[in-house]
Amino acid sequence: xxxxxxxxxxxxxxxxxxxxxxxxxxxxxxxxxxxxxxxxxxxxxxxxxxxxxxxxxxxxxxxxxxxxxxxxxxxxxxxxxxxxxxxxxxxxxxxxxxxxxxxxxxxxxxxxxxxxxxxxxxxxxxxxxxxxxxxxxxxxxxxxxxxxxxxxxxxxxxxxxxxxxxxxxxxxxxxxxxxxxxxxxxxxxxxxxxxxxxxxxxxxxxxxxxx
Numbered sequence: 150x151x152x153x154x155x156x157x158x159x160x161x162x163x164x165x166x167x168x169x170x171x172x173x174x175x176x177x178x179x180x181x182x183x184x185x186x187x188x189x190x191x192x193x194x195x196x197x198x199x200x201x202x203x204x205x206x207x208x209x210x211x212x213x214x215x216x217x218x219x220x221x222x223x224x225x226x227x228x229x230x231x232x233x234x235x236x237x238x239x240x241x242x243x244x245x246x247x248x249x250x251x252x253x254x255x256x257x258x259x260x261x262x263x264x265x266x267x268x269x270x271x272x273x274x275x276x277x278x279x280x281x282x283x284x285x286x287x288x289x290x291x292x293x294x295x296x297x298x299x300x301x302x303x304x305x306x307x308x309x310x311x312x313x314x315x316x317x318x319x320x321x322x323x324x325x326x327x328x329x330x331x332x333x334x335x336x337x338x339x340x341x342x343x344x345x346x347x348x349x350x351x352x353x354x355x356x357x358x359x360x
Contacts, residue, residue, distance in 0.1 A: 171217075171231055179217065179227040186221025190289050194218040195228055196245040196253050200307070206256050206358060218250055225287055234276045235306050235313065246283050247303035247318075255351035256358060262323075263302065264350035265316040266330050268343045275313040279306040281337045282315055290337075295319065296327035312344050322350035 171179070195216035198209070216232060219225045235244065245253035254260060270278050282304045285291055291301040303318035317330055325348045351357060 175227065175231050179219075179224050182223035182227050183220055186223030188221055189219070189225070189287055191248050192218050192220045192250065193225070193287055194247050194250045195232070196247065198243050198245070198253070199239075200241045200243065206254065210252060210254055213252060222287070229280075229283070235279050235308060236272070236276050238308055240308050240310055243305055243307040244279070245303060245305045246286065248286075248300075251302065253303055253305060253318075255354060260302065260318070260320070261351060263318060263320045264322040264325060264348060264353075265305070265318050266325075266334075266348050267346065268315045268331075268334065269312040269345040270315055270341070270343060272313055274338075274341050275306060275308075275315070278315050278334075278338060278341060279304075282306075282317065282334070285333070285337060286317075291317065291330055291333060294329045294333040296321075296324035299324040299328065301330075322348075322352075325350075 195218075197214045197216055198212060201209075201212070204212070217224075217228045219228055232244075238244070243253075247253050251257060251259050268278070286301055286304050295301065299319050299321045301317055302320050305314075305316040305318070307314040307316070317334075319325060319328070319330075331346055
């Protein structure tokens with residue numbers, strides 16, 4: 150069964166591996182959609198993690214929790230609608246939705262030459278922004294906003310103390326300057342005011358290679 154976990158209200162860490170998200174009925178429903186639904190261009194995998202400073206890349210990878218890999222439009226909705234929305238998860242947790250079954254790790258060989266467009270969100274807007282971004286990703290709507298030879302390979306929402314953070318991952322940081330991904334986001338969400346937005350290559354992070 151796919152699992153997820155949360156920090157309890159007293160601040161203690163719950164056991165992520167023992168906190169079920171989906172009922173058996175929901176899991177069966179997802180499996181049925183996987184075999185009969187409209188195929189996505191590629192699979193996408195939902196992940197959950199909690200940011201813990203000072204961990205190594207290997208420790209971070211070991212602590213990642215895979216929620217589910219979806220292959221159809223219907224199974225995407227079956228998963229998306231049965232996990233808590235970003236407003237309901239605790240501070241320092243992140244959802245990731247990554248192309249195929251790649252890990253949401255800067256240092257992974259398939260990711261390490263890329264980077265992310267990073268948008269700060271007011272908490273009142275986070276759930277709406279996250280929904281639009283994941284729909285754009287699975288619908289391959291970003292392809293028209295990328296330089297030739299580049300690809301969006303993941304999206305992330307991270308819950309923080311003040312403004313939350315939404316990220317769109319691409320594969321080639323050298324091509325980011327030619328992209329219009331941020332303009333695409335503003336067209337999708339014309340009424341949202343983002344307190345900050347910029348692009349950051351993975352290898353420019355001070356924590357690259359460690360956490």
